[in-house]
Amino acid sequence: MPPNVELAVHRSGTAVIIGRSNVGKSTLLNSALRQKLAIVSPTPQTTRDRILGVVRHRDAQVALLDTPGLHRPRSKLGRRMNAAARDSIIGADVMVFMTALSAKMTGPLEPHPGDVNLLTDLGKDTPSILVINKVDLCKDKTRLLPLLEAFAKLRPFAAVVPICARQEDGVLRVLDEVAKLLPERGAAYDEDFLTDRPLRFFASEYIREQVFLATKQEVPHSVAVSIDRFDDTGPVVHIEATVHCARSGQRAILIGVRGEKMKSIGIAARKRIEPLLERQVNLKLWVKVTEGWTESPELMAEIGYDPEGGEAQSS
Ligand SMILES: Nc1nc2c(ncn2[C@@H]2O[C@H](COP(=O)(O)OP(=O)(O)O)[C@@H](O)[C@H]2O)c(=O)[nH]1
Ligand SMILES: [Mg+2]
Structure with missing residues (x-):
């Protein structure tokens, strides 16, 4: 301590x-x-x-x-x-x-x-x-x-x-x-409070991070990750996630020859998620073309982004 x-x-x-x-x-x-x-x-x-x-x-x-x-x-x-x-x-x-x-x-x-x-x-x-x-x-x-x-x-x-x-x-x-x-006042959070984001948020972030590290500039900017299943009730945490990309060419890059790229992204992401959850993780990843998601508030909401954030001050 x-x-x-x-x-x-x-x-x-x-x-x-x-x-x-x-x-x-x-x-x-x-x-x-x-x-x-x-x-x-x-x-x-x-x-x-x-x-x-x-x-x-x-x-x-x-x-x-x-x-x-x-x-x-x-x-x-x-x-x-x-x-x-x-x-x-x-x-x-x-x-x-x-x-x-x-x-x-x-x-x-x-x-x-x-x-x-x-x-x-x-x-x-x-x-x-x-x-x-x-x-x-x-x-x-x-x-x-x-x-x-x-x-x-x-x-x-x-x-x-x-x-x-x-x-x-x-x-x-x-x-x-x-x-x-900072103003003089007592603690606002409990002593062991670390972050306001739920664990499943970090699971999707760490998958996205590995996509950033494994692919070149244009691919990561068109990628979003949605968590389809997050079951942490047992000794092993089961996570299923979809990597959304904008075009089929990007999908091919992400999957790689015989699925090697996605496999290594999955392994690296799992290693990154496990220490935060302090448990073994079983991670399954899918890649899907969700065309035009960065321009569509409906698709952003579906994937888990709040499209309201940008609309008020778009200039
Ligand atoms: N040379 C150098 N690079 C750094 C330093 N701090 C961060 N970086 C690198 O700068 C890049 C962007 O960092 P990041 O924290 O993602 O920046 P953000 O976009 O402002 O959040 C990463 O590649 C970091 O490793 C530093 O002190 N020195
Ligand atoms: Mg940053």
Whole structure:
């Protein structure tokens, strides 16, 4: 048991992690929780739904909300993801605005144009901290100073924390700064509460994650996973799921020669699901062409996405 669990909770609240796609928001959540709860991939727009993860940090209980990255939406699904991220600031106590360095950066570092747009777009009422991720990509740390100054002109951040989320470097400082900004009040969640999402949600996420890792860019963006059966009443958890894709060509790629691709996706997903369920899993996967699901609210609802999320703010 970590020693801080015996401390009473004096501060608690929600910190929403906001930022462009691929800056490392889900990696930060996982590092803070010390558990690979959210799915992470090198392909942008991996996260489609908000995920809450609750972590105890000294005398604070921090509810971290991972959000889909904000980007220019190309489909109804994309618009739904943007709206989910923007809505999540409402009601949050702290905003963790996240940006990242990229390997391509040469010359003086300056805020990404997407960050500048986002910061002007997002309400200024919520106290915020700036997290600059992937500092491992910049050897000469003095190059960061002009970047920090430029960001400070865009918004009064309560703190700026350079981190390397993948190596868990600087993550405790992020929690320190967030905790300082949380209201003084008791715990909102039980001590062993980890996430607001049901286990079957993570089962479908971990299958989708393996699809992301096993196929190239265009396929994962057209894929959704629905859970058709989730029976955890016995010693072995039985899960049956359908991987929906948009075209028959994608179906062929996903299945692979003699079904090898789907088989390896299934094995990897099962290995990922078992530790979370703390039980043996029997996983059966099907692949189905559900044409045009990313454009159809009815199909999205059928697969398990809430199409309302994107409609209100589609722009
Ligand atoms: N070099 C480097 N890569 C990172 C770091 N943190 C995350 N990444 C990678 O960035 C990619 C996107 O991360 P993810 O957490 O999915 O980003 P999100 O879209 O903002 O949730 C993944 O390939 C991560 O492994 C870091 O500190 N340094
Ligand atoms: Mg993510």
